[in-house]
Amino acid sequence: LAKTTQPISMDSYEGQEVNITCSHNNIATNDYITWYQQFPSQGPRFIIQGYKTKVTNEVASLFIPADRKSSTLSLPRVSLSDTAVYYCLVGDMMNYGGSQGNLIFGKGTKLSVKP
Amino acid sequence: NAGVTQTPKFQVLKTGQSMTLQCAQDMNHEYMSWYRQDPGMGLRLIHYSVGAGITDQGEVPNGYNVSRSTTEDFPLRLLSAAPSQTSVYFCASTLKIGTGVREQYFGPGTRLTVT
Numbered sequence A: 001l002a003k004t005t006q007p008i009s010m011d012s013y014e015g016q017e018v019n020i021t022c023s024h025n026n027i028a029t030n031d032y033i034t035w036y037q038q039f040p041s042q043g044p045r046f047i048i049q050g051y052k053t054k055v056t057n058e059v060a061s062l063f064i065p066a067d068r069k070s071s072t073l074s075l076p077r078v079s080l081s082d083t084a085v086y087y088c089l090v091g092d093m094m095n096y097g098g099s100q101g102n103l104i105f106g107k108g109t110k111l112s113v114k115p
Numbered sequence B: 001n002a003g004v005t006q007t008p009k010f011q012v013l014k015t016g017q018s019m020t021l022q023c024a025q026d027m028n029h030e031y032m033s034w035y036r037q038d039p040g041m042g043l044r045l046i047h048y049s050v051g052a053g054i055t056d057q058g059e060v061p062n063g064y065n066v067s068r069s070t071t072e073d074f075p076l077r078l079l080s081a082a083p084s085q086t087s088v089y090f091c092a093s094t095l096k097i098g099t100g101v102r103e104q105y106f107g108p109g110t111r112l113t114v115t
Helices: none
Strands: A009-013 A018-023 A031-038 A045-050 A053-056 A061-064 A070-075 A084-092 A109-114 B004-007 B010-013 B019-025 B031-037 B043-051 B054-057 B064-066 B076-078 B087-097 B101-106 B110-114
Touching (some): A018 A109, A045 A053, A045 A061, A045 A070, A045 B101, B004 B087, B019 B031, B019 B087, B043 B064
Parallel strands (some): A009 A109, B010 B110
Antiparallel strands (some): A018 A070, A031 A045, A031 A084, A053 A061, A084 A109, B004 B019, B019 B076, B043 B054, B064 B076, B087 B101
16 A cells, blocks of 8 residues: 655645645556545545546645555645644555555645634 | 445444444345445445355455355344444445446445543
8 A cells, every 4th residue: 555655744824825745656547636625523524536637626726646656636826714633645446446446545634724 | 126235334342352243235235335434534344245055255354254044134233342443334235236236335334532
């Protein structure tokens, strides 16, 4: 299973764009990259998922370079409510359901947004 | 549509007691899983199920049993509680979108303390 490395914490201010980079040097061909957000005392919430290049949805963008050994979650114009822990996960989505498909949650990146 | 529900929200057990954490989802998802989260840590997979009647072990299965008699329910049983099982437990079910994207929906969690 591919291991991920991401910063332990990041600070930002309201209205700024935040980019959180995740390293996954051992990513396999069938692995997808997924990001989750977790607020205190709540379960994680799916943000975005991608395989290569760029993926964008209503809350974030995910940039994946050609070698796929890293990825960057981009949060545009953060607000105080974006203060949370963000997890980068890598997993085999094509064979999801077997042991290879289980997602491994690391310690995540604790993002603090200040006024 | 209630999503993923978990009961109880809080529980205190004495060492050696047994109990069952309940998890239910009304989204007809085939894949369900149980995680535990210790303070300052990411989530660790305990057990998972790819469908009714099929379960398998995750990263930290010792001391826990699961069963999956229906698509909706996936209870987690603590056989003989130990202080090391003090944690927050999250149940999740997975939505398959297309050929690749899979999104996990997490329940609100059960905070368990074993004394």
